[in-house]
Amino acid sequence: MVTTSGIVQGQPSARRREHQVRPGTPVRGIRRIPVNTGPRAEAWLRPYVLGLVALDLTAAVVATLAGSAVRFNDALLAGTTTPYLLLSLVLPPVWVLFVRLGGGYERRFLGIGTEEYRRVAVAGAFLAATVAVGAYAVKFDLARGYVLIALPLIVLLSLSLRYARRKALHRRRRSGACMSGVVIVGHSVGAGDLIRRFRDEIYHGMRVVGVCLPAHESDVTEVEGCPVLGSFTDAADAAALVGADSVAVLACPEMDGVELRRLAWELEKTGTDLTVASALMEVAGPRTTIRPVAGLPLLHVEHPELEGTRRVVKGAFDRCAAALALVLLSPLFLVLSVLIRSEGGGPAFFRQTRVGRGGAEFTVYKFRTMVVGADALKAILQARNEHDGVLFKMRRDPRVTSVGAWLRRYSLDELPQLVNVVRGEMSLVGPRPPLPEEVAQYGHDVRRRLVVKPGMTGLWQVSGRSDLSWEESVRLDLRYVENWSLTLDIQILWKTWSAVIRGAGAY
Structure with a gap:
């Protein structure tokens, strides 16, 4: 058990000091410690x-x-x-x-x-x-x-x-600088998921420095390498001990309104932020509002606007932008077509059946990046699949031509999909357009991706492309579906440029 008897008057307060807690060392039953009650902000x-x-x-x-x-x-x-x-x-x-x-x-x-x-x-x-x-x-x-x-x-x-x-x-x-320390309060499964997300999206600046678990998980000493600092009742003192900037509470029955209010009072003394994570992890932005009802702050969740005026505006924006891009990029289309045909002959364009909104099938257009008859070779290479889930991906696919590898690196092979956007079968931004055999393996939750049009780019592309796991790709697509807005589309289009130039995850 870790106590605080070593903290005496005249020493820097626990909130101003850095404490090293070894993973695997439980810190149950933390006693109250003297802390600095003044305002505090990160050094950066x-x-x-x-x-x-x-x-x-x-x-x-x-x-x-x-x-x-x-x-x-x-x-x-x-x-x-x-x-x-x-x-x-x-x-x-x-x-x-x-x-x-x-x-x-x-x-x-x-x-x-x-x-x-x-x-x-x-x-x-x-x-x-x-x-x-x-x-x-x-x-x-x-x-x-x-x-x-x-x-x-x-x-x-x-x-x-x-x-x-x-x-x-x-x-x-x-590089690990300008981070905010966070103590997570919740069950180990949810805490582990949040820790992984913070590590994957480090630009948010959140570093988990400890976890507080419910009493019935007292045998757990660490979660995803982060030390367990105590139980729910120890959260405020644990945050002070490790100098955390905020406490993140996950949705769980033990942390009801009364317990949250008490925790807020304790954290107020040290200036530590309190955040409460909703059980709807992928729903954010304008869809969620806090409404006071009968003295209770209720989280109201609007339904995603999949129809109506905003959808019409998105369709008009997509088609106009795609038509303009086709006109401006027509010289590049000609050059790429010549390069593709010069390598072993064969057609410059590749057509394939994909599944769009509502499960409707359509023909997608791409620049050909593989040898002629590549589909027939897929069954032979299936055992060498390097991707989990329903996707087939190989970093060094022998079917890909040298020109095709260059086109894939910079996503130039996707440009003919502008035709699909003009035809209304695809959008500039949306989930990845899946193959029919992939859709056949979808579970109930994954089919949610089909309620919107597939896109030429999306959160999956600006977040890692083929380097992402199947689970992460699905999570990003569902996040897009639940939080779609024209502003988000423009933001993703802007980020696509840097993702394409880096060429990371493209194979």
């Missing part, structure tokens, strides 16, 4: 926020000066432009203030998700409205050219610089 957070402030100021200075220079050109130093130069000095700190008021520097939005970007964009809209109303109030004839250049450029530069800083943060997190 304050410099990160100050850096964002500096970037927003820089964006505003560059944008306002650019607006003045473009609008007034040679007359930049004339007396009539003095108000605009003064405005260019005032706007940067005002812009930072608007971003601050809009929540653009709030800790919970930094580093992941699109909410940070949305709040910056909303702050830009309020800034434009304030400038317009202010100019009208003081009866100042504000030059429209200056406004149309400076204000949108402020938002665009701020978003771009924030994106670059976020990518730098993710790189640091991959």
Whole structure:
């Protein structure tokens, strides 16, 4: 049993110290320990926020000066432009203030998700409205050219610089820096699943430093290599002992409303965050809202919008974008067709039956990457399948031609699927289009992927492509189905470029 008798007055508090707990050492029955009751944040957070402030100021200075220079050109130093130069000095700190008021520097939005970007964009809209109303109030004839250049450029530069800083943060997190310590409270099975997810998606910055399990699992000493620190009643003290930044509570009957409230009171004393994971692990975003009913905060889950206006907008966006891409990429199609046919002859395009929305079959189009008659050789190679689940994948498939290997590496073989998108059989973003024999092996849950159109790209492609396990691929596809939005589609399309350029997981 680990006690805290070694912690005395005058020493740094447990929340400020790093404690090394050996995996396999149970820490049951933790006694109360003296802790620092003041506010606390991760060491990386304050410099990160100050850096964002500096970037927003820089964006505003560059944008306002650019607006003045473009609008007034040679007359930049004339007396009539003095108000605009003064405005260019005032706007940067005002812009930072608007971003601050809009929540653009709030800790919970930094580093992941699109909410940070949305709040910056909303702050830009309020800034434009304030400038317009202010100019009208003081009866100042504000030059429209200056406004149309400076204000949108402020938002665009701020978003771009924030994106670059976020990518730098993710790189640091991959090396183990800028992480937040988390203690998980829940059953061992759920805790293990959450630990694996945090490790797989390390850019979220969550490092599990310990687990608290229910009393009936007292024989478990570690979960996925993380030490068990105590039971549910020990959670607050355990978090203080290991210096955790937050406690994540998984849905379980033992942690009812009364226990959660008591835990929140204890964590409040140390400034430790409390998060509660819903049993609906893949449902997030706008589909979930907290509604107070009879004094209880109930989690309301909206049904996914698989029909209606948003689906029509998605279809129109997909078809227009695909048609434009076909026109722009037609010279590349010609070059690739010549390269494919020059290697042993045979057709440049490959047609195959796939399963689309609702189980309807359609013919998918791709550039041919294998030798002619490759399907007949699949049965011979089946024993060498390197993928689990229903998929067949080989890193060095002998059927793939040299040109085909290059096309696969950069996903160029998928480009003819733009025709399927224009025809309405596929979408730009969606689950992977499966083969009929794969669908025949689907379980009940996996068939959920068929309620939307398959896509040329998707969460599976930007998250690892063929390197993903079958279970992980299904989980990502189901996450997309449950949380689809046009914003998510655009985000995935943006990430697809970097995934394709890296070429990782493509074979």
